[in-house]
Amino acid sequence: MLSPEDASHPGLARTPTWVQEKLSPKAVNYIKRVHYWVETECIPAEPVVKAQLAKYGRWKTPPLIHELRAKAKKEGLFNLFLPKSFGKLSPGLTNLEYSCCAEIMGRCYWAAQTMNCHAPETGNIELLAKYCNEEQKQKWLMPLLNGETSSAYSMTEPDKASSDATQIACRITRDPDDPETLVINGRKLYGNAMWNDDLSVYILMACSDPDNPNPWKRHSTVIVPKGTPGFTMVRNLTIMGYDHAPEGHGEYLYENARIPAANIILGEGRAFEIAQGRLGPGRIHHCMRLIGQTERAYELALIRATDPRKKPRGRLIGDFDSNIERLASMRLRLDSLRLVVLNAAHTMDVHGNKAGRYAIAQSKILVPKTAADIIDECMQMYGGQGMTQHTALPEMWTYARFVRIADGPDAAHRHQVGRDQLKTVGPIKERHDGYQKRYKELCDKWDVKYETF
Amino acid sequence: MLSPEDASHPGLARTPTWVQEKLSPKAVNYIKRVHYWVETECIPAEPVVKAQLAKYGRWKTPPLIHELRAKAKKEGLFNLFLPKSFGKLSPGLTNLEYSCCAEIMGRCYWAAQTMNCHAPETGNIELLAKYCNEEQKQKWLMPLLNGETSSAYSMTEPDKASSDATQIACRITRDPDDPETLVINGRKLYGNAMWNDDLSVYILMACSDPDNPNPWKRHSTVIVPKGTPGFTMVRNLTIMGYDHAPEGHGEYLYENARIPAANIILGEGRAFEIAQGRLGPGRIHHCMRLIGQTERAYELALIRATDPRKKPRGRLIGDFDSNIERLASMRLRLDSLRLVVLNAAHTMDVHGNKAGRYAIAQSKILVPKTAADIIDECMQMYGGQGMTQHTALPEMWTYARFVRIADGPDAAHRHQVGRDQLKTVGPIKERHDGYQKRYKELCDKWDVKYETF
């Protein structure tokens, strides 16, 4: 258990008791440092970052971010997400412990980036570490771990149902004249923008063997360096109008883009093997960051509710019991979400990512939708100002809404959960049949008429 | 009744039967022309307008819009909203008839503007026509009616509860040395951006007599020309990140801005009299445009649901019965909203704006929230692309969300409706007391025990 002082620290005050009990002293120390970092270096710097984007160009990483990344690295606040399997590089936090850090990082849109804990970097790093050979690791993974460059993940296509990855059509062929060279043709959506100076590499999932009778073996994952001729970014894809610069999202064209066959990860036709190993922890991180962000939105609502300048009909906004009830509802739902995600994190710690699949889906489905709804309610409390740049609420809402659709629409995840549930019906039916048999026995015993409906 | 051919015209096909019965041939003709206009001149031109904003500057009205406005004027599609009281200038449509036009205009964000039927112009024109003296009308109203310039309305302030207009603090004083000159000091939010070339005038509500014992007589409405020294726009207020250029929303500073006392509308201290006459029809127009916009979003959902390129698990999106049910729910709710707004429009036609207050509030509260929810569902059907510039859905959602908060948060309107309902309890209680009395009589008659709870 934490000391009372630690337990009431603002970075830990809403952490459930059962989680507080499981935090190692090291984790508590990290949580407090991350909290200090985000509160002192990140949140107050938000408008500075905006000003630097206006000043230096929207696709340049602002100097302030570069400085913070260097500083975080020096202070040992870099790559906190790395699991123990990374050895010395990892701080050794459990999923549960890191989740507490992630919540705090989520309070500022780009705070995770200063600590090299942002998406898609974390997923990419895990992927490269898990599936690359040594040479590939030296070349592609180490620069990411060192924070020297950044990477993108490229999977979705414009003309396919993206919730069904077997349909991915972007084509990889071997150059018949040079079998050690792969030729890529196709279109892709999303993945961080090529326009960003710091980006260097795309992890691409594409179709290398369309005629393979096994649809799960038709695709390969390859590394495509930025600058590859024939590989261009068509446009920045905005999200609800936001360009999300300087990382942003792109639309891409591959026109006879050529890469060495050495860039294939794990082996040809093994893309789905790789894809399955990804995403679990990333989804939990996303969800915890969303919770942190929503906590900040909630703080803004509390501040508005007690703003002495805002007194409709002579009373504070927070004096109206309709608003008191709204604040309560938000608090209750937000705290429930935290319990859901932390339970998923701990389940993964104990039973592994695969066993945690259900709990991860539970987080993925419930958190973004509810978070967006809560933030929307907070905006509403700010009246007209709630939608302007007066606060960060509009960006928060957009991010929550975006996470709801990223990694697949929630309907697809619900579908999976529902089908899994239906598969459990066998023993339940047996049990219910047993009730009938026993009921009949009891009818005999108590001399009561046996009735069926 | 319409001819079957007219009734199935795409501009009239979802118009309820009882409304179709009330449309004059003239109105039907206008509706069909507006439909053709929006479908042919506006919707296809949307990306051109975007391109022109990029090319000529975000605060210049695009040439295409200018051309369309001139053409609409020539074709008699200008100022369609003007009620009959405007005599020859008015096309003579009822609120109900114009509502059908407004729905169609709403399909394109700026279509109403091409017909000089956009907010806040319509409300401002009605205000100036109703409350200005002849001289003021010549000077300020006629250019608006002619479409030569545009106007803004300025009421909300940053440091006050904007749902309570009696708190408006922006100060108008008479120059002691020149009593025919008014001096203005204060800050204002919203109102179309001064940066727009075509804008020429602000209608300002401010405090001229703070010590008047009657709080409803402390404020005046005045006309402030753009270019008045001391009157500046501090920044563009974005809405969910959108600048809404080239009209946009501004934040304003009045620092000893001086205007002639002749710019007072109706008389000093009569701002609330003026404010009360405003807004009714405007809210209905807003709501009908939102419905038109949501219809377009719905069409996009139908198109996505039948897009042969999008077949998750081998089936069209519209083959999944979860989506079939979603499409049904959206349709049912959207059509209900139309019934609500058209009922409000007709109530205003028959009983006047004041008697229509409840029906207007019903529209104002129900339409924007539901419209935003439906559009959100349509976005979700588009997967990741639903939030990008792939469709106009993100802008549509933002507009619906914005209308929900514009003219006051829905909680304020609900509060008013609820209080009015509570006032009706007197005769209801009497009636219920009557039940008891009669019940007692019946107990006697039927020889049954009289019971109370």
Add this chain to the structure above:
Amino acid sequence: MLSPEDASHPGLARTPTWVQEKLSPKAVNYIKRVHYWVETECIPAEPVVKAQLAKYGRWKTPPLIHELRAKAKKEGLFNLFLPKSFGKLSPGLTNLEYSCCAEIMGRCYWAAQTMNCHAPETGNIELLAKYCNEEQKQKWLMPLLNGETSSAYSMTEPDKASSDATQIACRITRDPDDPETLVINGRKLYGNAMWNDDLSVYILMACSDPDNPNPWKRHSTVIVPKGTPGFTMVRNLTIMGYDHAPEGHGEYLYENARIPAANIILGEGRAFEIAQGRLGPGRIHHCMRLIGQTERAYELALIRATDPRKKPRGRLIGDFDSNIERLASMRLRLDSLRLVVLNAAHTMDVHGNKAGRYAIAQSKILVPKTAADIIDECMQMYGGQGMTQHTALPEMWTYARFVRIADGPDAAHRHQVGRDQLKTVGPIKERHDGYQKRYKELCDKWDVKYETF
């Protein structure tokens, strides 16, 4: 238009203006008389009816009801629902006009019964009138029209998906030895209870030709008199625990029950033809009665909100603005429902039941769910007492919930609406393709780059 006095009559005060305009003087007169009847004879008598059910047995129609039926008949308030096609028997009200009566009847659970306007009687009478031969009409229809007896409708079966009527399995065969005799075997659910003394006849839908290649021609509708040997009621089916006595719902067994072939309606194999002609108006009546019932629940909420004995924290329940907002929300939603149903009724008047299919489904799907939700909120306002027999709210909720599932779950109706919507996509797609063509033209005209996503 109504006179102002009529328009503010409590039976007409919430009737939308466009409906008031369409009411004939005769209809207004009926509405006012129905209102007086329900308020004076029915609502206050509710506890008397309960007492009589306790006194005389739950399956005896209470004497008070019998008296009221006789009186209503004498006063010309009987069979108000009969459409004009019934000639002299019909009061000549349109669907729209009768809907206004039905709303008022709905204020008391059994008021419609006193006027012979209750379900399933109304649907059965329409069915018999439309499809019976003269002899059948004399024998089965006239006693119902005269109010001398009552009837039930029997369709659903326990072991089949009742939303798919082609699966109905209850079997009708001709006795090989006596082809003019039909033999029935099977089980049925619902249909008014045989235990009720006044009930005399069942209209049964069953399978007479299982091998017909056309699944829509396999079933017949026949008349089964109560008392037919081999036809028994197994048990009373309760609804949320209510027995709904003295009419109630039954579970039935047909064991070689024999009826004359003359009891076939319309002809063998024509059950679906008959089924299609049923239900439309009945659904509208159900919905309007639900609205009337919900209005009464709402009155109870207003009364509770202003009850001087209930002052938590020293304030009336209606002084809390959370409750004020709740009352407003309920009012707004309830009034929207009325617009939906009245629009459906009028559409049927003008275009016939078939053309009104969509509007009927809109009512069927939206009204029961929302009505149940509103009544639930009213119960909540009554605290613990809201669920006891202190008010009629629990029975009201149960009835609304029941109507939601009666005639098929709302999901089935949504499915139908959604599929119909998807069929409309053809011309919409064409129109959208037209936008692209026109956009291309405009790009040329304005010298702007043509972009596609």
Add this chain to the structure above:
Amino acid sequence: MLSPEDASHPGLARTPTWVQEKLSPKAVNYIKRVHYWVETECIPAEPVVKAQLAKYGRWKTPPLIHELRAKAKKEGLFNLFLPKSFGKLSPGLTNLEYSCCAEIMGRCYWAAQTMNCHAPETGNIELLAKYCNEEQKQKWLMPLLNGETSSAYSMTEPDKASSDATQIACRITRDPDDPETLVINGRKLYGNAMWNDDLSVYILMACSDPDNPNPWKRHSTVIVPKGTPGFTMVRNLTIMGYDHAPEGHGEYLYENARIPAANIILGEGRAFEIAQGRLGPGRIHHCMRLIGQTERAYELALIRATDPRKKPRGRLIGDFDSNIERLASMRLRLDSLRLVVLNAAHTMDVHGNKAGRYAIAQSKILVPKTAADIIDECMQMYGGQGMTQHTALPEMWTYARFVRIADGPDAAHRHQVGRDQLKTVGPIKERHDGYQKRYKELCDKWDVKYETF
């Protein structure tokens, strides 16, 4: 951690990992025995209990229940809820451990009663144990602990706002001629029915000192034996029509009822002291039982979804992806509720009931509403049969709806939570002011304009 075999035991399979880790072997053993008990002795016996109620009278505890209580006592499955403070009488389970038992008990409406773990018995036993003197304990507590009799709690009144207990008006006075005798006058609602043979005693909260300046010292808690002259039950209060026999709810009249002053608990004027100590654990038990009940409803939904007899349009109900999504949504929400309640239980274990106040409120507000919604959805899956006695779903829904209003409407609890939240704003504001200060520093450092909104 549990062994894999234990972890997949149906009584533990949905227990979150973090909770499984905390269960002592003793607790696991109890959970498995309770599971066996409920599945074997209770659920199959439900129709027998109904038959016995019909046979022996609705207010007699059925013989089967009596037998089970005796057997459970013998088997050591009695009074499982008793906290460790009860010494040898207590099985020594933590709140968390007992919560897992309570969930299972909730699967059958009366299973808790067979183990003497039902409301209001548990709360009453804790109250008597905590606040009675030795003599009172011998007389009133021991028979309850031994399961020889049962008790009721009486607080709510018909003419007062029951969410504000200071308004309780039922009057206790001392007989001026015999000061050791208390005289009680007033009306009370709820509290188990006096008609039940096994009930012997009421714990009454009433007003003994109305003029005390401290409103929290005006009330006393006393013990009123059944049979006290002047103390009568007026009627059974039904809940949504259910009489909830044989325990039921009553309405009571005190007309000069006389009890010895020795029946005062803790001392005159100390009722609020007592009330505060009650309810916490009881609410958690209620919520866990509701979750268990909802799990059973969910099993019924799964069974219906795979019932081969129900194939609308030729497919199982569970083949429709709308139903698959519904099943998923229910599962996800239900599991979230369990996390909320178990977190509350553990918080109480570690920090005490008082510190757990927020977590208890979170359970109380979220669980009953969501449970009722889920059960409603399960009913809907059963079509018309969902509301009949075909399944226990209607009774389950009613119980969940009842728990929502019992112990005060959720609005009152939300109000409390919201007010507590508003009190936390001080340090949050300080932190936000700090952001501004730091932002200003950063502006200087990075040479960027300081902007405020």
